[in-house]
Each structure stands twice: as C-alpha cells, then as structure tokens.
Amino acid sequence: MNNARRVLSVLVLTLAPVLAFAATPAAKDAAPAPAAATAGVKPGDVAPDFTLKDLDGVEHTLSKYLADGKIVVIEWFNPDCPFIVKHHKLNRTMNDTYATLTHKGMVWLAVNSGAPGKQGAGLERNRKAYAEYEMPFPLLLDESGSVGRAYGAKTTPHMFVIGKDGKVAYTGAIDNDNSPTVAGKHNYVISALRAVMDGRDVPEPETKPYGCSVKYAN
Amino acid sequence: MATIAACSRTPGEGPAARADGSVGEAGAAEQAGQPAAPLVVMSATAEPAAVAPGSTLTLLWTFRPAPGWHLYGNVRNDSGFAPRQRLKLPAGWEAGPLQWPAPARHVAAGDILDHVYEGEFVLLQDVRVASDAAPGALPLRAHWEWLACREACVPGQDSLSVTVNVVPGARSTGAPTGRLAAARARLPQPLPAGLVQVAMDGQTARITRTDGGAGNLVFVPAVDCGELADVLREGVGTTLSLRLVPEDGHVGPLRGLLIVDGTETGAYALDVPAVPWTGSQIVTTPTGG
Numbered sequence: 288m289n290n291a292r293r294v295l296s297v298l299v300l301t302l303a304p305v306l307a308f309a310a311t312p313a314a315k316d317a318a319p320a321p322a323a324a325t326a327g328v329k330p331g332d333v334a335p336d337f338t339l340k341d342l343d344g345v346e347h348t349l350s351k352y353l354a355d356g357k358i359v360v361i362e363w364f365n366p367d368c369p370f371i372v373k374h375h376k377l378n379r380t381m382n383d384t385y386a387t388l389t390h391k392g393m394v395w396l397a398v399n400s401g402a403p404g405k406q407g408a409g410l411e412r413n414r415k416a417y418a419e420y421e422m423p424f425p426l427l428l429d430e431s432g433s434v435g436r437a438y439g440a441k442t443t444p445h446m447f448v449i450g451k452d453g454k455v456a457y458t459g460a461i462d463n464d465n466s467p468t469v470a471g472k473h474n475y476v477i478s479a480l481r482a483v484m485d486g487r488d489v490p491e492p493e494t495k496p497y498g499c500s501v502k503y504a505n
Numbered sequence: 506m507a508t509i510a511a512c513s514r515t516p517g518e519g520p521a522a523r524a525d526g527s528v529g530e531a532g533a534a535e536q537a538g539q540p541a542a543p544l545v546v547m548s549a550t551a552e553p554a555a556v557a558p559g560s561t562l563t564l565l566w567t568f569r570p571a572p573g574w575h576l577y578g579n580v581r582n583d584s585g586f587a588p589r590q591r592l593k594l595p596a597g598w599e600a601g602p603l604q605w606p607a608p609a610r611h612v613a614a615g616d617i618l619d620h621v622y623e624g625e626f627v628l629l630q631d632v633r634v635a636s637d638a639a640p641g642a643l644p645l646r647a648h649w650e651w652l653a654c655r656e657a658c659v660p661g662q663d664s665l666s667v668t669v670n671v672v673p674g675a676r677s678t679g680a681p682t683g684r685l686a687a688a689r690a691r692l693p694q695p696l697p698a699g700l701v702q703v704a705m706d707g708q709t710a711r712i713t714r715t716d717g718g719a720g721n722l723v724f725v726p727a728v729d730c731g732e733l734a735d736v737l738r739e740g741v742g743t744t745l746s747l748r749l750v751p752e753d754g755h756v757g758p759l760r761g762l763l764i765v766d767g768t769e770t771g772a773y774a775l776d777v778p779a780v781p782w783t784g785s786q787i788v789t790t791p792t793g794g
Contacts, residue, residue: 497584500617
C-alpha cells in the first residue's frame with residue numbers, strides 16, 4: 288500500500304551514535320505535515336502586499352508597483368547593523384546593484400522593521416543614515432514589524448526579489464560572503480534579477496541570509 | 506614555561522561599534538573618559554607544556570564576552586556568525602577542527618532562532634607537531650573575528666600568539682590541567698545507550714527519552730542538518746517531533762546536538778542518516794479510534 292505508514296524506528300544502541308533501523312507498526316496519530324516552514328515566504332509564494340511610508344511620509348504600495356509592471360527588490364535595513372554598514376558604506380553593494388539594473392524596470396525598497404527605541408530605529412536616525420549612505424531608493428519604516436514578519440525577514444540585510452507576477456523569485460543573502468567587512472564575489476540578487484528579467488528560472492532561488500537579527504518589537 | 510597566554514595582540518572592534526550609543530559598557534566607559542572595555546576578551550593557551558616532534562598538543566581558545574553580550578555557536582542560526590579563525594602553522598604542522606561546546610538556544614522577537622554563548626567559553630583544537638620540528642620555543646599565531654550582540658551587534662577581532670615548547674623526547678605528563686579537563690567536559694558527548702529513542706515516522710523525527718527522565722530535550726541543528734520545517738517551535742519539549750522538509754528525494758539527515766535536561770544537563774551529538782523520500786509515505790491523521 289502506497290499510503291501505508293511506515294515507521295522506521297531508530298534505536299540508539301551503543302555509546303557511539305550508531306543507529307539501527309527496524310520496522311515497527313505505526314501507532315501514533317499525526318497531523319498532516321506541511322513541507323514548508325511556517326513563517327515567512329518562500330520562492331514561488333505570492334508576496335504579501337503592503338503599504339509603508341518613506342522618510343518623507345510618501346506611501347509605497349507593493350501592488351501598485353507590480354501593476355506598473357515593475358520587478359521589486361526589498362532589502363531589510365538597519366542603519367547601525369555592521370552588515371548594513373558593510374554594504375552601504377564600506378562597500379557600495381546595494382547602491383551599485385541598484386544602479387546596475389534599475390533602468391530595466393526594477394524598484395528597490397529598503398525596509399526598516401526595527402521597533403521604536405531599538406537600535407537603528409526612528410525617523411531621525413534613518414534620515415541621517417539615508418543621507419550618509421547616499422541611498423538612491425526609498426527607505427520605508429515598518430515600526431510595527433508587520434511587514435517584516437509577513438515576509439519572515441530575519442536579518443539585516445535580508446533580500447527578496449519579487450517578479451512581475453507578484454511571486455517571490457528570490458529570498459536570502461545579498462552575496463556569498465558573510466564577513467562584516469568583505470563583500471562577496473557572487474551577488475545573488477543580480478543573478479536573480481537577470482534571470483527574472485530574461486524570463487529564466489532563478490538559478491538559486493533561496494540562500495541563507497546573513498547579518499544582524501531584525502530588531503522587532505518584543 | 507611553554508604556555509604563554511595571548512601576547513602580541515591587536516584587538517579591535519568593527520566600524521559600527523561607535524555608530525550606536527546603545528552598545529553599552531564600551532560606550533559608557535568612553536564617555537566617562539576611560540578606555541572602552543572590550544566587549545570580548547580572548548586568551549589562548551596550549552597543553553601540554555612541552556611537546557615532542559610528531560606528538561599532539563591542544564590549543565585552548567578562551568572567549569569572555571562582556572555581561573549581557575553573546576557570541577554565536579557553530580550551528581544553524583538565523584543571524585550572526587560563529588567566531589572564525591585564521592591559524593598560521595609552520596610547515597609540517599597540522600591543525601584539527603575546532604571543537605565547540607554546546608551553545609544555548611536564544612529566541613528573539615520575530616521568530617529569530619539563534620544558539621549562543623553567554624559568559625566564558627572555550628574552543629579546543631588539536632595540533633600535531635611536525636615530526637621534524639626543531640627544538641625550542643615557537644609561537645603559533647591566529648587571527649580571530651566574531652560578532653558580539655546584545656541588542657546591537659558589534660564585530661570584533663583579535664590576533665593571538667601561543668608559544669609552544671618543542672622538546673625532543675618530551676612525554677605527556679598524564680592528566681590534563683583542570684582547564685583542559687573542564688573544557689573537554691563541556692564538549693558534546695556521544696549519545697549514551699538508553700538515553701533516547703529516535704524514530705523516523707514519515708517526514709517526522711520523533712525523539713523520546715527512554716531513561717525515565719522528565720526534563721526537556723532541546724535539538725540544536727548543525728549547519729549541515731537537513732531542512733527542518735519549524736525547529737523554533739518543535740525543537741524544545743519533553744518529547745520532540747521534528748518535521749523534516751523533503752529535499753532531492755530524501756529527508757534528513759537529522760544532524761546536530763541534543764541537549765538533555767535533568768539532574769545533570771548534557772549535550773550529545775545526534776546524527777540520523779538521511780532517509781529516502783519518494784513522497785508516497787504520506788503521514789495521515791487516523792480517522793476514528
């Protein structure tokens with residue numbers, strides 16, 4: 288029977304982690320097992336819509352950009368996280384990535400989900416950083432953290448690329464070097480954007496993001 | 506003396522260390538006109554004191570984070586990174602892997618799951634001395650970098666040198682010092698017989714205690730553990746049901762540390778091999794009794 292449950296019982300027998308397999312009848316109940324993590328979005332999921340204000344109070348709505356045929360990059364941001372400093376100041380990874388592909392119909396939104404009072408949060412601190420880092424794209428505040436939690440944003444930076452179809456095409460790191468100073472040689476977001484723009488499958492739709500934790504409200 | 510702690514140091518903290526007034530002790534001390542206390546103090550020693558060519562010594566890398574600050578374990582974490590080492594050894598010397606004590610679970614708002622060290626911890630590393638090593642004192646140098654976080658995160662680095670004394674014919678003096686013995690005792694141990702049962706039930710690994718103990722189990726996934734559906738919620742309990750996510754025709758391996766609470770908390774290495782997954786072993790909820 289294809290649907291028969293088979294239980295492999297793994298007994299720990301000796302001092303070393305030597306494991307023996309033995310078939311035993313299924314006895315316990317079990318809930319259906321979803322194959323994906325419970326929080327956040329994965330490649331292929333519909334990107335949750337949101338409206339957030341930038342530092343000038345202007346609203347930005349994901350679905351409006353998608354309706355205009357844009358590809359949207361979202362970068363989770365905290366001006367005082369060393370990994371944001373790495374990519375916005377020590378290196379110009381984010382500005383350069385934006386400059387490379389923005390003329391092809393891409394919108395970049397930096398989102399700060401830090402709660403009031405936490406490191407890197409607040410209008411004043413972000414205005415200062417926005418000027419210092421010469422950011423060429425909007426910086427949106429998500430002080431309640433609701434957008435960050437909907438996406439499952441864990442780190443700053445944590446990158447998401449959303450295709451014109453409104454689905455997540457890429458989630459993960461900006462590049463392949465998680466040191467706090469050295470930029471990686473492979474920029475995953477550029478690879479993902481080029482694939483999306485060319486109508487190809489993204490070669491690595493999911494990587495492990497690295498950085499500081501997002502400073503959500505407790 | 507053949508073991509010398511931490512000389513020729515060049516400690517430093519990263520560029521963001523002063524960008525944020527909330528970094529705590531360091532910033533407060535600086536404002537008071539005193540040198541900032543480092544957030545992490547490192548030291549290094551080697552055992553035994555004298556080593557013969559071709560024999561093995563153990564390096565003890567000790568980290569002392571400031572109160573309230575943590576460093577990251579070398580396991581699967583949502584943020585941060587584990588301390589990284591660049592060790593320079595003379596030709597013919599060989600270093601073994603770093604041996605890490607079990608880190609503690611650390612959950613932050615937003616379902617961010619990390620495994621960290623708060624307070625002093627020691628990494629061990631065996632080094633085999635070249636069989637043709639010349640007699641005499643020799644410094645071994647290592648550069649370290651790490652990320653220390655409380656709420657804010659501050660990268661740090663240090664360069665340390667440990668002098669070892671190569672003495673032909675030197676013999677190990679037997680029992681290790683208290684520091685080395687204590688550090689070894691904190692390393693994860695092989696799973697003892699009769700402590701737990703691990704059963705793969707479809708996609709789910711069920712871990713139950715078989716020793717009669719009632720304390721919690723904590724599963725800490727290794728970096729190369731198979732993908733887990735929700736280790737944040739499923740990784741702690743008196744019994745564990747860990748859902749694995751099928752990848753490329755298999756689930757698992759279930760690889761990491763199992764921390765067992767009881768009269769004495771212990772950490773054990775767990776490594777359940779990957780199981781083929783065809784998608785036909787569907788776990789269903791039984792209907793009726």
